[in-house]
Amino acid sequence: MAEVAFPLAAKLIEKLGSIASEQISLAWSVKADLKKLQRTMSTIKDVLLDAEQKQAHNQQIRSWLRQLKDVFLDADDLLDEFECEALRREVVETFHGTTGKVRRFFSRSNPIAFRLRVGHQIKEIRERLDELKSNKAIFDSLTSIDHHGSGGDHHERVNVTHSFVRASKVIGRESEKKQIINLLMEQGDDNQSGNGNVSVIPIVGIGGLGKTTLAKLVYDDERVCFEKKMWVSVSVDFEITRLIKMILSSASDTEMSDKLTLDQLQGRLRHALKDKKFLLVLDDVWNEDRIKWSELRDLLIEGAKSGSKILVTTRNTWVAEMMGTIPTNINLQFLSFEDCLSLFVECAFKEGRDKDYPNLFEMGKDIVRKCGGVPLAVKTLGSQLHSKTDEREWKLVRDSEIWKLEREGASHILPALRLSYTQLPPHLRLCLAYCSHLPKDQFQFSSFHLIRYWMAHGILDQSRFHGNMELEDIGELYFKDLCARSFFQNVNDRNIYCRFDMHDLIHDLVQSIAQGECFTVKSANTKDISENVRHLTVLEAGHNVSTTLQKLNKVRTLISAQTKIDESFMRTCFSGFKYLRVLQLPTCSLQVLPSSIGSLKHLRYLGISFNEAITKLPSAICKLQSLQTLRFLGCDNLEELPRDISKLLSLTSLELTTKQTSFPKNGVGCLKSLRFLGIVKCSNLTSLPRETSYLASLQTLWIVECKQLDLGKVNYQGPQLRLQKLFIRDVSRMVALPEWFQKAANTLQVLVIRMCENLEALPDWLENFTSLTKLVISSCQKLSSLPEGIRSLTSLRLRELVIEDCPKLERRC
Known part of the structure; x- marks a missing residue:
């Protein structure tokens, strides 16, 4: 995480100041030591933004930053000791009073022993920092600039969720869409069924070209009519039992029991598809094992009606050749410059405003050229610049040295995405970097757990809000910020939390940031583990x-x-x-x-x-x-x-x-x-x-x-x-x-009640809930009345009202 050295340093300096001023540091006589460490770290922090900019083309600086980051993380572990000790003292005082029991409680961390151990660790960290600081070839070549958190440390929040998120507005894929729809509409002999009557149509291209979006466009097109339509996100794990369950769940909209055997599952699958004309999308296939594919294919095509189709998206040409049955695959190419520019304008400017800023538009052309025809890169950078009119910010994106960074196999993509990353405010850079541990082959993640991971690692910056916000609420803001900047996608509000996923390229980006x-x-592979793995x-x-x-x-x-x-x-x-x-x-x-x-x-x-x-x-x-x-x-x-x-x-x-x-x-x-x-x-x-x-x-x-x-x-x-x-x-x-x-009349925002079979009525006092914005009542068989004031709720505050499967209520209202 060399790129997170600056936000780590900022976080640690603040933490050092806080701990040094607390009574806990005085108790072990380490206040002076902590203050010295804080000064050393502040001196180094002043040059970190310049170092992060220059590391893209300087291996020495890159290595220096990695070593620095390791010291910072070790320092963070040390400072956490103080917080843990303070909490232990609070527990003792709360539950046992403050007499001799406190001394007994702390006996296993004797003050003198603790002072010696912590003092030694502080000294060791200072020595390591001094050694890195004394590297004249690097440290003296870096510029100390008061960035005020520049490099993305700005506080305005830009909502870009409506810039380019509608699947119906895909730019530059009209011919591919028409080609796929024609293939899907081709009819076989409806009186026949058997192995030769299911066509497999592969869409092939590198990550970020829009294969999944194109498949969604086709899948939802009103001309594409099938008796059954199923969508399965395959990813890396091509495990037959899992895939059959997912296909059956998509076909029936019902969760499959884990107790079903493979034999039972394959029987249900064949029965579900027998004599049916179906469309199945297998999205993001990586499997190169022909035997595994043959096993699944045989179950899918046995007895299927002629005209059934399987649409496959994959990055791998070999996978497409192995699975496809059409003469030529649908090979997605890089978007043309004109299409990329149109996409960029959609993302970066408010509608029709590009003509108002000719200088920005010209710089936008240069930025688009550097995106290499990859829609994801164009969208990410365009969203990053959305509604910004300061030419300096656009020049920073256009002229950044980070474009010189080349990565094997991703030279057209990672530089663009990495630049978007470096333009984030430091607090968001830190949070995104900590997404590196999310498994790449998992379809969706939970915002609830991600935010609590961030909390656990202490990277939510409460000081920016002057301590007036809870960590969970800060995490919600950070999550929404990253969504708005296109780092997360397919965000689905589940009332209590959001489900979301990360594009593979974004995952590749955070993995490269967190390398090691x-x-x-x-x-x-256990021999390959580094001792610095965290x-x-x-x-x-x-x-x-x-x-x-x-x-x-x-x-x-x-x-x-x-x-x-x-x-x-x-x-x-x-x-x-x-x-x-x-x-x-x-x-x-x-x-x-x-x-x-x-x-x-x-x-x-x-x-x-x-x-x-x-x-x-x-x-x-x-x-x-x-x-x-x-x-x-x-x-x-x-x-x-x-x-x-x-x-x-x-x-x-x-x-x-x-x-x-x-x-x-x-x-x-x-x-x-x-x-x-x-x-x-x-x-x-x-x-x-x-x-x-x-x-x-x-x-x-x-x-x-x-x-x-x-x-x-x-x-x-x-x-x-x-x-x-x-x-x-x-x-x-x-x-x-x-x-x-x-x-909770003044605070409740979301109320969801489902499957409460004996609920008879909602109370009249519900109309007094002044903050209620979402009310969902589902499958409550005995519910027969709503509050008289429900109309005032819907007209004044309530943005979403859902009432379903409540038969008594339906008859009365």
Whole structure:
């Protein structure tokens, strides 16, 4: 992450100043040391923007920045020690008073020993920085400029979501679209069925040329008529069982059970397509294994009606040759200069305004030429400059030295995208770089979890908002900013969070930025792991892997994609990865979580969802005072929650499944920092926590499939609630909205109620909800009336009202 050296330095300097002024630094007599470190870092920071600009064509500067970044990250780990110690002190004072118990609590980090250890680490980091600063050949060649966060550090927010996001306005693909539609409309013999009656039409081209967009245009065209239409995003994993499930789900709009065998699935697939004329889009195919393709193809074409078509998008010409049945593939070429310029104008200028700025238009031509005919690059840079009229900003894009950067196999693309990256404000550069650990072959991601990853790594800049905004809200703003700048796409609002994906080229970009930071572990490649790796994804967790991982001590993110991991592997990680911030172990067949997890004092995010075998969580989890996000959703056999869970003072997000009938006393209900609470599939639960401290800060409440839950059993006597989003699904005992929800009348923005079979009416007081913008009521069979004031809601505030599958209401209204 050499490109993030500047934002890292800015973050650390602020952190150093904050910690040096706190009582915690005085307690261990390290204030002077911290101030010296802050001064050294400030001197280096002054030249970093110039270094980042020049690194594109200077290997020495690039190497210097990488070394600097490693020191910065080590310094960040050190400073985090102070925050952890401060939190531990707060826990002791809150739960045990401030007497001798504080001294006993800190006995394992004796003040003198801590002072010596931390003092030594501060000295080591200062020496490493001084050594890098003393490199005259580099440091003296760099210019110290007061950029005020230049290189993208501006504060205006530009909404570019409407510049060029409509699929119907694709520029320059008319002939390809016409060609594909003609091929799709070709009729076979409708009286025949069999292997030779399904055509496979490949669309081929490098990433970023618009293959998927073109496929969508064709798929949605009114002239393209089939009995069944299915869309499947294939990506790297061409696993037959997964693909059959996805095809069946698309065909029937129904989720396929994981319990179905491959034989059952293939039978259902053949039955679903038999004697049907279908269109199937297989988007983003990478598989070169002819046997795998033949196995899937045979299932698709067996018994299909003549005229059925399969449309394939791929980057690989060999894949297209292997799968295609037409004489010539649809090969997407680079867009012409004229088409790229039209696209650029769409993105960069408000409609018709390009003629008002002839100088910018001429510079735009030069920028378009450097995009090499790649629509994604054109769109990204155009969106970056949208509505900007300052010629200096346009010249910076046009003349940037970063265009000289050449990457093997991506020389036309990565420079353009990298320039868009460097033009981001530093805080957004840092956030985008941390997307490097998102798996490339995953179809969609959740904004909810991404924002909490950012929180866990401490990269959300609260100081920019003078401490007046919560971290979650800052993360929402950053996410929307990155969406508006075209770094995320296919954003789908799911009420509580957004689903989104990253174009492969954007993923390639963030991977190149984070080079050396991320590593995917397999047993065959463990020898290649660098000791400076900080983000690990584990695909295999055998003995060889555990042995190799023992040499790592800087890991901050550990995500296991392995379906089964043993206790020894976890112990290795827990003992070695002392700076771990994010730990994700979903569906890993966990039976026991080692109590050694309590030693991970830096841990902010713990996800152990969908481990059905686990019955108990160790009480040591309650020692994780830095923990912000805790997820044990879908742990259906979890018998009880840890008793001291209220000691998690930093916890802001909790998602849980438990077999308990009630929450323990002095537990979840005492989590005063909680802002998100998800209670899912708690089939025995009868009431929410009896203590209501958690409600004071709660912003989102998500309750799903809790059939015994009585929401009315809450006696909230506090001030107005801060609740903004309320999602209730399949809560059978709810006959009416509880009275205590009225406390959220001034803040509630989204209310979604689904499958509540006994809900009879919405209360009249709902019309008093002055902030409500979205109301969704679905599949509530007994609902028969709406508030009299619903008209005032729809005319004044409510932007979205959805009422569906409510038969009694339909008959009355």
